[in-house]
Structures are given as C-alpha cells and as structure tokens.
Amino acid sequence: MKKKLVYSLCFLSMVFMLFVPVFAAAAEDTIKLGVTEPLSGSFKDIGERYLDGVVYAAKVINESGGLLGKKVEVIPLDSELKPDVATRKAQNLILKDGVKFFCGGTGSSVGAAMQQLAEKQNVIMYTYGMAAASMTGVKCSKNFFRTCANTDQQSYALAELIGKKGYKKVAIIAQDYSFGQEALAAFKKKLAQVNPSAKIVAELYHPAGTKDYGPYVSQLIAAKPDVIFTPNWGNDLTLLLKQGRPMGMNQKIFSYYINDEFTIQALGDDKLMIGNMGAEVYTLSIPTKKNEAFVAKFYKDKGYYPTWLRGKAYIATMFWAEAVKKAGTTDVAAVIKAWEGLTYDGPAGLWTMRACDHQAQMPLWYTEIVKKTKYFDHAFEAPIGSASVKSVEVPCAETNCKMQ
Secondary structure, three states: OHHHHHHHHHHHHHHHHHHHHHHHHHHHOEEEEEEEEOOOOOOHHHHHHHHHHHHHHHHHHHHOOOEOOEEEEEEEEEOOOOHHHHHHHHHHHHHHHOOOEEEEOOOHHHHHHHHHHHHHHOOEEEEOOOOOHHHHOOOOOOOEEEOOOOHHHHHHHHHHHHHHOOOOEEEEEEEOOHHHHHHHHHHHHHHHHHOOOOEEEEEEEEOOOOOOOHHHHHHHHHHOOOEEEEOOOOHHHHHHHHHHHHHOOOOEEEEOOOOOHHHHHHHOOHHHOOOOEEEEOOOOOOOOHHHHHHHHHHHHHHOOOOOOHHHHHHHHHHHHHHHHHHHOOOOHHHHHHHHOOOEEEEOOEEEEEOOOOOEEEOOEEEEEEEOOOOOOOOOEEEEEEEEOOHHHOOOHHHOOOOOO
16 A cells, blocks of 8 residues: 555656646746736726737737747736735735736836835836836836836926927916826926026816816916916826816916827817827827837737827837847846846837936927827827937936935
8 A cells, every 4th residue: 555655656746747847948938027007997098008008019029039039928917006906916926926027107106116016026117107206216226117207307398398488377287196296396397497487376286086176277277377287197187178178277288198099089179189288208190210110010900009108118118128138038137237228229219228217218209289180080199399318307416316
C-alpha cells in the first residue's frame, strides 16, 4: 500500500513538473497591462474611450510582432472612480498575476492612490489623463510617469491664448478637488505674466458630479466677464454649458476639453458650442502626416475616429512600449531608467519624458469649435495653432519634485 502511494505521488510530481514549464512559458509570453478606468457610473464614457485607445495600441503592437517578442495583454479594471477600489483591484493583480505595469486616465485622486501603490509594490503606473500637477511635483515618484499635460502646462497654454487675445475680465470655474484647484492656480499665475492688466472677476469651485449649476451660473453672469475659463471635464462640462447657456451665460468658453464630441453631442445645439476654444496634447485635427496616417488607419480598422481620449491613451501606450523596447526587459528598474529622457515621435509631435519629474514635455494643440468639419455632421474642432514645449514648460527647479 505504501509502495503504491509512493508511486502515485511520484507520478503526480512528474506530471506537475511537466506542466509547470508550459504554464511558466505561457506567462512569460505575455506582458500584462492593467488599465484602471471608471467602467461604470457617471463617467463610464470617459473610461471606456480611454480603454479603447489602450486596447488599440496593444493591437497595433501585437500585430507588429509584439513587445520584446511577447503579446501585450490588456486587463481592464473598473475603478468606479474610487481610489480604494482601484488600488484593491490592482494589488490583487500584482500579487496573483505578477502584473508590473498599470495605466489610467480618469481621476487625479485615483492616480494619487495608484502612485503610492506603484511605489510600494515596485511596479510602474503611467497616466494619459490624470493631470493634477502635484503628481509630478511635490508628490512625484520614480514609479509614476505622466504622458499627458499636467494642470500647469494646460492652464499655461490657455492663459497664454486668452492673454494674447487681450481679454481683460476673466471668470474661472472648476471642480473642487486637487485637479481643479491646481488648474485654476496655474491659470492665474500664467495669465498675470502674459497679460498683467487682465482681472479675475469670479473664481468658483463646485463638487465633482454637480447636477445643479444654477447658483454658479448666476454668479458667473453677475461678474460680467469677457470670457470664461474652466478645466471641467465629462458631465460637469456638459451640464455647465447645457444649463448655463439658456440662463444667459453667453461668453466664449476656454476649456481643457472643449473638443469632446460627447459633450458637443449631449448639448444638442451646435450654437451653444461654436466659437469655444481649447488646448490639448492630442486632437483629431493635428495637421501632421503621422497623425493623418494614424487617424486613417484607426478609422479603417474601427469604423470611427480616435478622438481625444482614444488618441491620448493610444500614444501614451506606444510611448510606454518604446521604453520597454529600449530597456530590452520588463524589469521595472530597467524600464524606469529607459523611459527617463526618452523621446517618442508620434501622431502629436515629439514627446520627451523628463527625467527629473517623469513629466512628459510636448506641444499643446489649440482648437476652436466650428460649424462644419470633415469628421462629423455636428460642430467639431478645427486647428488654430499650437503652444510650444518651452512656452508651457515648468522648470524642474520649480516643480518641488524630489525623486527618491
């Protein structure tokens, strides 16, 4: 009986040893990328579009032979726009599946929590949309990279545009959390430099996810500004415009995300949007040959355009892939070192990852909403120039980043 038991155990051990290399090889053939986005709730449309861009980048990479000869596997994580939910799900992937790479674009509060987790677990988190300047400033981390503009860069670009146009009275309104607060602070700083005679006539903050903008719109109208600046995004931008215009808020809006086709469609009246202006690291209308080729291929493959969020997430993921290629390994320390100082020449121009704070340096593209374009039947963006890398740059010494 004992002999039979010994033989059985030996047989099972041999079977196990035969299969372990197969499982290990399968795992080694895949580079997993966790994507933390709100895939439910009020901002689901934002998360889904970002995810779409990452998935498409993985498709392009895999069809081109993979990354270091391995397939990129995208693993969606519904953050529910809650920091604790995002980190719990990410932690599970790290411990169970050995995932080393994460990305996300929605919610600087989620990004800050993921940033801490990345440093604690020694993985990499990159963002293509979490813009609070502090994340590559005073709260910077060697394990965190930002491939989008931060609030300083984007606010600087729009303050420069408003200042150069000579507007004297400006009202500003933002969501009341780190992103909105930092966006308005940077805007005020840059506007004072570009046009010292300009005056902020109203500065308002509201909770993210506000449903009734009546009280805020009343204050904006009463201040009688020439123009209004807001970094609002998603439903908060839609409702500000949808409720504000009928009340008499007729000023031109300058916004980070004015070229969001979902916002334009949700308004249901192009007249409410035409003439508004924005600045972003990626817009569909960037007049470069690489962007034209990217847009054409994406449209051929998917049947719709890589507008805004999709384009940002796609380029960011291709940038990350270039860092992994340069490193020649998925070792986290090696990828960090490879990404620092790396330049990627993509659809939106040259992007360089600054080593001092892991904040990408890139041009920002200005757009104006016009009645007719070749992309949609409704109003959409037209290019009106760009802000140079230098004009929106915050010197390393001023970021307060002390990389550990």
